[in-house]
Amino acid sequence: MEIFLEAKSTFYKALEEIINKAYEKRTISKKEIYEILTKYNCNFPVLEDRVFAKNTQYQKNIYVLKQQDDKSYGLRIDSKIEPYVTNTEVMWLKFMMSSRYAELFLDIETIEKIRKLKSSNIPSINTNLIVPKNYSKILKRENAKDISAKMKMVIKGIIENKILRYTYKTRQGDTLKDVTGIPVKIQYSLKDDMFYVIFYSLERGNFAKCIIQNLENLRYDEGSYNRDDVLKEYDNYLKNSKAKQPIVLEVINTRNALERAFCMFSSFEKSARFLKEKNRHEMRIYYYEFEEAEIISRILYLGRNVVVVNPQHIRDRIISRVKNALEMYSKSEIV
Structure with missing residues (x-):
């Protein structure tokens, strides 16, 4: 069927x-x-x-x-369905192995099992149609093996609320030495094909977004901080930074808008449901206030297939950005 x-x-x-x-x-x-x-x-x-x-x-x-x-x-039958791998899943698993990031998230044993999966009569995915090409011209793409150790330290830090000390080189070329912070989350940019880490800065008491390949001398360090006090301060700041209400989007599923929306907001906590009466999908995105500019940028990327329902101040910022863009293009006489 x-x-x-x-x-x-x-x-x-x-x-x-x-x-x-x-x-x-x-x-x-x-x-x-x-x-x-x-x-x-x-x-x-x-x-x-x-x-x-x-x-x-x-x-x-x-x-x-x-x-x-x-x-x-x-x-009607006294039986359950046992899990199995479909041809489509095999095709995508094989494709995943072509990613330079496979070894960051999968151990060698798992990778070998995937490579041994039978793939007769299963077409391969043309990577030229899917892999992004508009990589950052400012930063050199680092070998995945070179950031593997950093990624594992950051992930462990997120899971265990560990304090990390590191040196960071900003996009402007400035070097920040011996910075301390607690890693909160990892974000991946499809546009730049890069990973970012969001830290809670112990020196400044706010959040900082860092490109993982620009982190150096990364190590766990309790320093002179009282761990209990630091974690309490961190938890309070995180709680207070949570947006009071989610951003509610209605997605019109044309031109793969729904798939693109899930992809764009994959690093955010979210929920979704289908609205029968409107024939649209509703997506609720839960976020921290410091992520607001990033979310607005991603919403604009989705274009007219997405409508911002709430909150009003996000709608206003979207409208303002669109008006400014139209005004700029009008002055440039671009049709």
Whole structure:
């Protein structure tokens, strides 16, 4: 059936979870089914009808569930679905191995397992169509192996709230020696093909964004700080820096806008749901106030396929940026 094509495997994943949950509990409620469909953005009427066997065209229904009462369902077969790797997943795993960053996040044993996966009759992905080419002209792209140790130290620092001491060279060429901070998160820039680290600066009591390849002499260091006091101060600052309300976007899924939106905001905490009445997806982005300029820049990149619903001050800043751009182009007589 069409819905089981690997290219549409999102719905398959939703159905797999529904079946396995029903098998484990011997029953599943209608509410739980809706929640799973929503989780995978499959809460479309046509898909819901197929799951609940309500489609008027018999052949389009999926008869895996049988109704037990008004609120619960059971399985028609006494079996669960075992996980497996699809051809599409093999294709993407193989493609991942072409990335210079594979060794940063996967150990050698995992990489070897992926390379040994059978890939007969599976087309390869043309990297020239996907890999970004507009790399930064200011910074030289560092070999992934050279930043591997730094990345692992930063990740451990984030997980364990460790204090790091480092030397940093800014874009302007200034060198900051023996700076101390607690790493908060790692961000990846698709535009520059680079990793950034956001630190909580112990000297300044605010956040600083650093290019990971420009970090030198990186080491764990408690220094003369009282760790308990530092972590308390850090937690308070982080809590107070959290935006009071999320940015709410409505994404019109044309020209792959939804996929681009998830890609652009992959480093942010977010939630999404499908708005049936508008035939749009709603995305809520939770962020820190110091990230506001970065988020606005990414929203503008998505163009007219995204509408900012809330908060009002973000809408105002977007409108102001667009008006300034139009005015600038008008003065330049660019059509």
